[in-house]
Every structure is written in structure tokens, then in C-alpha cells.
Amino acid sequence: MYTSKVKIILADDHAVLMTGLRLLLNNEPDFEVTGEASDGEKVLELLEKQSADILILDLSMPNMSGLECIREIKSRGHDIKILVLTMYEDENYVKEAMRAGALGYVVKQAVDTELFDAIRTVDKGLRYLSFHNAQLLINNLLTEPSRKAEDDPYSLLSAREREVLKYMARGHSMKQIGEVLCLSVKTVDTYKTRLMEKLNCTQKSQLVEYALRHGLLPVKNM
Amino acid sequence: MYTSKVKIILADDHAVLMTGLRLLLNNEPDFEVTGEASDGEKVLELLEKQSADILILDLSMPNMSGLECIREIKSRGHDIKILVLTMYEDENYVKEAMRAGALGYVVKQAVDTELFDAIRTVDKGLRYLSFHNAQLLINNLLTEPSRKAEDDPYSLLSAREREVLKYMARGHSMKQIGEVLCLSVKTVDTYKTRLMEKLNCTQKSQLVEYALRHGLLPVKNM
DNA sequence: AAGGAAATCAGTAATTTACTGATAACAGAA
């Protein structure tokens, strides 16, 4: 019986490692790497041109972070399963990534066979977490995905609000943001007020915290 | 004419990537990966048992960091050339590593051919830096390791200034920072002014950018 | 002893934010 290979797109800003990873995956009889991208924006461009079964994504990439990238992929309605492969063992990253729409999460410390398992699992449409304490997390995550709105108010934000949030977190003043976005200071000010309301903040620093947590502050290229 | 292969030991705590890297290197006719280690201590153990021409070392590893590892290798008198392969583009890391005794420094963002070049160069006993502006660095490093200051303005900052920078980048106001650090707003204001001077900024957003770039904004746990 | 950072604070002018409204467009509910 003929079974077609799992088509995989890789996204990682570490070129050498991505090349190695490609070799590793192509060595397996049932995998095939069909595309590579070095940051979130390039992933999106690539997805416009070609589809694949699985996207293996690093979270820390320049320009557009992995998390933002996941959200954008979802909002554009691309039909691709996302497997996060990253160095961050932090629970928060796992949560954020899964909430944003990832199907699997594997740390780079994992051995190759674990990654293979993860790919095959995710390919079937099933969740995969690489962690020891993963089960807890999965349960938490799955048994009560109801209070989604409160959990992730991010989905409540309008496009403009998100935009303003990013600039604010990077330390721009209302005035500066207004100039960049061609808006009156007053308008930007309103967005800020809304952000505070929606995200339940009383201080600007809490907004920054929120932005950090949600991967809205990737380091930009020089 | 027969030429023996360059024997390489890999050290990286990211197992998947190390496996990929091994494949990549073994694919080259003149390289041969003869050992792997997942942290500094294991590198040292391995070196007691086997020698090799080159050690490709990640800087961020658990237990014993890459830098410590380099120092220890040198102090034990092992005869192996060290090539650092890491994600850190920061000049300081380069310097530290080279001072500690590394012969080459390549960032993971580099493409495979660059890594190959680096290996071959280092194998000849020559220095290799992967940077565009590397040559400057080499010269600085070797001719006058004295004027550390201008190179990295971060080292110019006083403890207080760094502290204030972190809070500022996280979106706290002068007033808030003053409260946390038990200082007058005025004092904090002065630090801010100094920061701007030292880091050559005219806007707060540039300070935030600087902080981001230098990893001063880690995501905190919940 | 002189020179030079570092840490600390003040006063006032100039900006920026906070807060309170407001209007127009549009989508969905009733």
C-alpha cells in the first residue's frame, strides 16, 4: 500500500541547525521537508505559495515571533498542523503556543525519535507535548477551554488595538504612535484606554508584561 | 594522496539539533563526528577518553556553561581546537569565548557552508569569526584588549543605571521606579538621562530596543 | 590633593497622559 510522505515546512532562524534538521527528517522514509523559512514573515509568504502537512516552528525568531506567526496562520485560515520546536521549557510558552493554535510542542533538548513521534502524532491531528509534566497541562488545557475569553483576552483585541499595543510595549509615546499610524494622539489614547480595559490593566507596565508574554516583542533585525 | 578526516566532537544540549548537525557534518567527505556531549562536564569526561581535532561547542549548556568548559579544557592542557557555535550574536560573548581560548566563533544563524569554512579554518589552527564586522573585532581583541568600554556601552552602565533600564523597558514610569527602588523621581530621572547619553539614544523606544536586544527583558513566570 | 565617575536630589518649564465626551460606520439581534 502506498502512503504519501508527510510534507513538512521548517521555520527556524538558525540556518545551520535547520539544514541539519532537514537532513535528519529527510532520512526518515515517511517524512519530506518541502520548505524552509527563517522568520515568521517568511513562513507566511511560503504558505501563500505552497501548502504542507506540518509546520515545525521555532518560537524565537526575529521580526515576527513564533507566537504571532501561529496566530496569523490561524487567522488566515491556513490548513496546516503546527508543531512547535523550541528551546523554551517554560510552561507559559507551552500554554501560549497551544492556545494560539499549535498542535504539538517539543523541546530541542529532546532526542530525534521523540521529534519523529511528535510529527507522526501531530500529523494524525492529535496533540503532542514533549514534557514529563505534560499530562497535567493537557488536562488543564482541554478540560476547561471554556473560559477562553478571560484566559486569552488577546482574541478580544481589534487589529488597531493590537498594533497600538505593540508600539506601546516598545516604549513609544502616544504622540509617536499617532504619527506612525497617521492618527490623532487622541485616537491612540482611546485605544490605550480600551487596551487597559480589555486586558484588565491599571498600569502601562502591565501592558508591556502582557505583550512580552504573548511574544509581541520579538527582537528586530538590524 | 590520503588525507585523514577532521575528527569532531559536538557539544550542545539540544539533542535533536546535535543529531542533525552530526548528519550534516558526516555528509562532508573530510569531516567525521567522533563524539557528542550534552553539557560541559560530559565534554570533559569525553576528552579524558578520546581526543579529536575540533570541539564544536554551544555556549548555553546546563551544569557547566560553554565558557567555563573552555577554560577548564585549557587549564587541563587538552590539545583540541575549539569552535564555538552559538545563538548569541553579542560581541561580548565572542570576546569572552576567544579570550577563554576558543579559536573560532560561528553563530547558528550562519549557513552550513560557513560552518564548514570555519571548521576547516580552525583545523589549520587559524582563527575564524563568523561576523560581517568580525575583522574589526579580531583586531581590537588582539591588539588592544584594553578599551573595552566603547565596544559595548553596556559595560559602561553602572548597576543603578542597569536596574533603572530594566524597569523602564518594562514600561514603568520614573515615579514608579523611584518607589520601587526607594529613590526620588529626580534621581531616577538622572539615571534615565545618563542612560540616554551612554547608550546614545534620543528616545525612550531606543532604550527599550537596546534592552530587548541585550536580553534584559526575560518573560517572567506567572 | 585633584579629577572623575556614581549616587542622590531640587525646581520649573514643557510635554504628555488621564478622563470625559462625542460622532460615524457597520454588523447583528430583535
Added chain:
DNA sequence: TTCTGTTATCAGTAAATTACTGATTTCCTT
């Protein structure tokens, strides 16, 4: 179709924050 809620947009004024210009003390180095 009318009502309601959401988004996008802007204004005015009071309150708060920052920018700028000094200044003092301590400590370290030469």
C-alpha cells in the same frame, strides 16, 4: 427596520510626567 454593540476616529481640559539645568556627597584613582 430599529436597536444595540463594536470599532475607528477625534476634541478639550485638568492632572501628571518628563525634560532640562544645576547641585552635593562619596568614593576611587592618580
